[in-house]
Amino acid sequence: MATKLINIPVVKAEPQASNEFIKGLWQQNPIFVQVLGMCPTLAVTNSAVNALVMGLATLFVLLMSNIMVSSLRTFIPRQVRIATYVLIIATFVTAIDYLIQAFSLEIHKALGAFISLIVVNCLILGRAEAFASRNTVNKSIQDALGMGLGFTLALLSLGIIRELLGQGSLFGIQVLPDSFQHWTIMLLPGGGFFTLGVLLILFNWIQQRQRQLQINEKAKAKP
Amino acid sequence: MNTQARIRNRVLYLKMYRSLVGVGTLCGIIIVLVYQFSAPMIRENKKIALETAIFKILPDATTKKSYVLSETGNFILSESSSEIDIIYAGFNDQHQLIGFTIPARGMGYQDTIELLYAYEPIAQNIIGMVVLQSRETPGLGSRIEDDHGFLRNFEKLDVSLNAKKTELKNSLQIVKPGKKTSRWQIDSITGATVSANAVGKILQQSASQWLPAIKQHYEDFEFGH
Numbered sequence: 001m002a003t004k005l006i007n008i009p010v011v012k013a014e015p016q017a018s019n020e021f022i023k024g025l026w027q028q029n030p031i032f033v034q035v036l037g038m039c040p041t042l043a044v045t046n047s048a049v050n051a052l053v054m055g056l057a058t059l060f061v062l063l064m065s066n067i068m069v070s071s072l073r074t075f076i077p078r079q080v081r082i083a084t085y086v087l088i089i090a091t092f093v094t095a096i097d098y099l100i101q102a103f104s105l106e107i108h109k110a111l112g113a114f115i116s117l118i119v120v121n122c123l124i125l126g127r128a129e130a131f132a133s134r135n136t137v138n139k140s141i142q143d144a145l146g147m148g149l150g151f152t153l154a155l156l157s158l159g160i161i162r163e164l165l166g167q168g169s170l171f172g173i174q175v176l177p178d179s180f181q182h183w184t185i186m187l188l189p190g191g192g193f194f195t196l197g198v199l200l201i202l203f204n205w206i207q208q209r210q211r212q213l214q215i216n217e218k219a220k221a222k223p
Numbered sequence: 224m225n226t227q228a229r230i231r232n233r234v235l236y237l238k239m240y241r242s243l244v245g246v247g248t249l250c251g252i253i254i255v256l257v258y259q260f261s262a263p264m265i266r267e268n269k270k271i272a273l274e275t276a277i278f279k280i281l282p283d284a285t286t287k288k289s290y291v292l293s294e295t296g297n298f299i300l301s302e303s304s305s306e307i308d309i310i311y312a313g314f315n316d317q318h319q320l321i322g323f324t325i326p327a328r329g330m331g332y333q334d335t336i337e338l339l340y341a342y343e344p345i346a347q348n349i350i351g352m353v354v355l356q357s358r359e360t361p362g363l364g365s366r367i368e369d370d371h372g373f374l375r376n377f378e379k380l381d382v383s384l385n386a387k388k389t390e391l392k393n394s395l396q397i398v399k400p401g402k403k404t405s406r407w408q409i410d411s412i413t414g415a416t417v418s419a420n421a422v423g424k425i426l427q428q429s430a431s432q433w434l435p436a437i438k439q440h441y442e443d444f445e446f447g448h
Contacts, residue, residue, distance in 0.1 A: 072246065077238045084246050091250035095257040102264035105272050112365055113358050 020139050024146025031154035031196075032203040036123040040114050041155060042192035048171050051159025053107050055152025057100065057115060061092045062124050062151075063144040069132040070140035076133075085128045086119070093118045123151060154199075161195050162186045272355065273339070277311055277324045280341040280351030284313030284321055290444065292436060298443040310433060312444045313341075320444050322350065323437060327429035331421040334358040336367070340377065340426060344437060347384065348406075349426065352377035357418075364418035372400070373412050373419060381406035382430045388438045391431055397423040 030036045037058070045051040065088050069076075076084050097115050100108045108115065118124065127147055132140040163169055166186035168176035185191045277287055290298040291309050301309060311324045323342045328335055334357070341351040354368040367373060383392045393407040397420050403410045411419040437444075 068249075072242075075245070076242045077235065079235070080239045080242055084242060087243075087246055087250055091253050094254050098257050098261040098265065101268065102261035105265075105268045109356075109368075113360070116358070 020142035021146040024143065024148070024150040025153070026150070027207075028147075029150040029154060029203070030123045030147055031151060032200055033207075034123075035200075036126065037121045037151060038196075039117060040121070041158065041196065042189060044111055044114050045155055045158040045162055045192060045195075046166065046187045047110075047163045048156060048159040049107065050110050051155040052152065053100065054111055054114065055148075055155040057096045057111075058118055058121060058124070059144075059148030059152055060096050061089060061118050061121075062127060062148045063141065064092045064095075065089045065124055065128055066132040066140040066144035067137060069128045070135060070137045073133050081133065082125075082129070085125055085133075089124050089128070090119050123147065157199060158192065158195050161199075162191055166191060273326075276339050276353045276355060277313065280339065280353055281313040281322050281324050283315055285316050286314045286318075287311045287324070288314070288444075296436075296440070298436075298440050310437075320344075323433075323444075325429060325433050326355070327425050329421060329425035329428060331357055332359050332364045332417045336418070336421055336425060338422065338425060340429075342382070342430075342434065342437070344441065347382055347434075349377050349380040349382055349430070352422075352426070354422075359415070359418045364415045366412050366415045367418045367422050370412050370415075372410060376403070376409045379406060380409070380426075382434060384435060384438055389435050391427075391434070395423050395427045395430070 024030065028034060031038075031041055040054050040058070044054045065085070068088050069085055072084075093116065096118070097108075100111070100115060127143060131143045135143070160170060163171075163186075164176065165183040168174060168178075168180045168182055183191070186195070274287075278284060281287075289301045289309050289311055291301040293299045298310075309326065312320055313322050313324060315321050322344065324339055325342060326337065326339050328337045330336070336354060336359070337356040338352060338354045340349050340353075342348075343350045352374065357365065357368065359365045359367060380395070381393065382395070384390065385392045391407075393405070396405075396408045397411050398404075398408045400410050400413050402408075409419070409423050
């Protein structure tokens with residue numbers, strides 16, 4: 001009896017795209033877990049607006065460079081990959097520099113040289129080398145969005161705390177009463193270190209608790 | 224090296240060139256496109272920022288007029304704001320000339336510093352200064368923009384002309400912080416010496432160029448224009 005052969009498409013078990021997105025936001029958060037990009041983290045988070053714009057600028061550069069690196073990954077030989085990645089990153093940093101100037105000169109002036117310094121943010125070159133150069137465009141976009149948003153939210157949380165305690169305002173709007181004594185140190189680099197330290201402790205404590213809960217649940221589930 | 228290895232190397236070099244030239248060209252196109260898109264908005268923003276800065280350092284002025292130095296040596300009105308050698312005369316409500324704001328630029332620690340200063344011609348003082356653009360080191364050189372002690376130097380900085388009205392009577396001097404004894408001296412900033420010195424040099428150069436010319440052609444601003 002002749003056997004009828006049926007072509008069954010082989011489906012590779014790929015990790016879910018959403019995992020790439022979530023990992024940057026939480027498990028591998030660039031600031032609270034990987035401790036990358038500390039220069040802008042400490043320098044420009046003295047106000048929520050500066051932190052938000054710096055975060056979004058980094059997100060833009062990360063997203064665009066990941067897309068370009070991933071699209072051209074078969075075209076770029078290994079020997080010149082770092083030079084090419086730096087060229088790509090510098091291009092998008094130049095682009096965002098122009099765009100921020102077009103959007104607001106005041107914010108551009110407040111962020112100063114830190115916009116140009118996005119070129120040397122190890123987060124961006126790190127993701128280009130470790131992820132975008134080895135993965136598809138779709139997954140690289142997920143990765144960039146996750147990491148970029150994780151970076152932005154971390155900067156924003158620092159910016160909010162520092163502006164609130166340092167100036168009694170949020171995004172320039174006064175929210176604490178005039179009687180509130182401003183913590184001037186929060187606007188200085190020292191305030192950045194204190195806030196980052198406190199948030200790192202808090203983040204790691206939450207993550208440890210989550211891990212412990214998972215272990216306990218697994219132990220309970222075992223017969 | 225055998226022939227095959229040579230061919231392999233040549234192919235690799237070609238791929239490297241192709242990659243660098245290709246990506247470089249693509250990046251160049253991206254930068255040009257973004258610049259073309261953003262340039263008009265940046266120009267408009269800079270124009271607004273300049274106007275704000277003019278009335279900030281010359282607060283008694285309610286209107287301003289732009290002037291350029293003509294080939295004949297006189298100051299003539301200029302409608303364009305894109306010219307480099309341009310100065311702004313400030314007038315009060317009674318249309319009286321009360322001072323000038325003068326843009327100046329020069330090399331700072333790592334890039335060009337662009338600033339604007341206000342000149343009061345009767346007392347012959349610089350009465351205000353604002354940094355329009357700089358890329359000085361954040362936290363150090365960048366303090367030329369917002370260090371109150373440093374900016375206080377420019378509230379009444381003596382730039383009197385000599386008897387012949389051809390040059391400054393006293394050259395501007397940068398001194399160590401807190402060592403200022405004369406009104407033509409500028410207290411420097413600890414940790415930002417190069418940038419503070421650069422501001423002093425830019426002002427000295429610009430004042431030497433403009434102030435004698437303003438003095439000689441003062442009537443160009445007061446009458447007829």
